[in-house]
Amino acid sequence: MKNILSIIALSLAVAMSAEAAVVVIGAPGASDISASEAKKAFLGKGASSATVYELEEGNPARSEFHSKVTGKSDSQLKAFWSKQVFTGKGNPPATLSSASAMKSTIAANPNAIGYIDEADLDDTVKVILKP
């Protein structure tokens, strides 16, 4: 029993350390944002002027980002946006197909924020929040 538990604990630890960290990025001149600002921006709330970009559905970084920042699972997020869309309250952010597309889009717009896996970072963009 003890063995099984330690195996489970170990594999959990491995799974957690293997999980790459997602980071919120902005253009090189962008200033840092707080976790709650990021949450609001990505749920289309508040009077934020930032243009928000998401990775496409099915991208692991997307699920990780939302579990950390907005606290919503894929299906909850889908249900959330159906509520917003069908009550005319807002539309989901535009999506980009890859980390490199995300970087080039964010780098080109000082007002834009997005997120990528930390492993895909380079100096064209700046990390503005490590959730």
Place this chain on the structure above:
Amino acid sequence: MHIRHPLHFALKALPLAITAVLLPSQVLADEATEERIAQLEQQVRDLQKQQTASLTDSFTFNGFMSGAYVTADNNSGYLGTSTSADFSEESKLGFQATFSISDQTQAVMQLMMKGENDWDVEAEWAYVSHRFNNGVQIRGGKLRVPLFMYSDYLDVGYAQPFARPPEEVYGAVPFTTYIGGDVSYDVEFDDSTLTIQAFGGESEEDNTDIKNIIGANVMWTDETWTLRAVYGQTTLDGSISRTIKIPSQDPSSGLPIEIDAQLTLLTLDNEKATFSGVGASYDNGQFLAITEWTRSEVDGKYTDVDSGYVTLGYRINAFTPYITAAYYESQDDNERVVVDAQSALIAAIFNGQRTAYSAGLRWDALDNLALKFDVTYANDFGDTSGGFQSNILQQYDDVTVYTVKFDVVF
């Protein structure tokens, strides 16, 4: 004698060595080029996408659809069901077009086709909204009456955890839209939002004018907890009539038949009606709890109702099993004194009580498709019809309804 000079070897080996040295960098260069090309292609695709998007930026189209199979173990009439399979009662198709007139102004139109209305096309939402820089939003046109937590997306089954919002609460008010306007204001806190909304307008249902609707609600949410309170009032003017089946005899054959008769039961002479409700929900991504309680009161003999429900759910990957307990109870039965046949009929129709228990499962089978299974058992009708007009003879004292449903958004 030919002596192989080491250099000879070296010379022969040179091209090979060069190739061997160059190959990895060549391969690397190719890979880099390919990656660069892939990146550029991606950028072109994204730019094309953005360009196409900018052409259609002003317009967005969305839709949703539900298909339901509902059947009951008797003909008491709960949810309009019967023992025969019914595919149309809760099936619906909706399209929504949103046109952005400017960054802050948009026009929204939602067209619905419902099985229960013979698939006639009706606009559930048709309004123009404008958001001011200070966070105030105004809307005008045809809007949903925001009485319940799920009022705004009543027909979008995908956005609801259960197969349907509990009928005990949601069936207590017979109209869902109004013509008028609302003003709402979002107060943003650090980690939560408080929305204050005031609304006013008018509506119509059958032969009743629902005039001078005015109300307000407040909702606070941090996306895990949601708390809500609402108050509304209106003036009802007109008459309440029901189609009653009267047992009769076929004059030629003498066989028993039923005749449909439209009967005016009550006249409403500018009667005041009020509605109040509170609701709360908790959703941490895994555990889900929702509760609402409402009270509606109408001057005169029309039913005053208290109703409420509690739903608990638990997400296990794509599956969300849930249970619901709900009740509905008319509060003013003593105002409908039975003195003759007419008053007996009025009492039989407007007195009603029941408790309902549901067990269900939501399965997020695909990205935008949820399948739902639900069994709802209602009993505790007391000495009433349970609130079902088709059960005014109190033939049934309980009912079980089975639902299989799919909800899609696109």
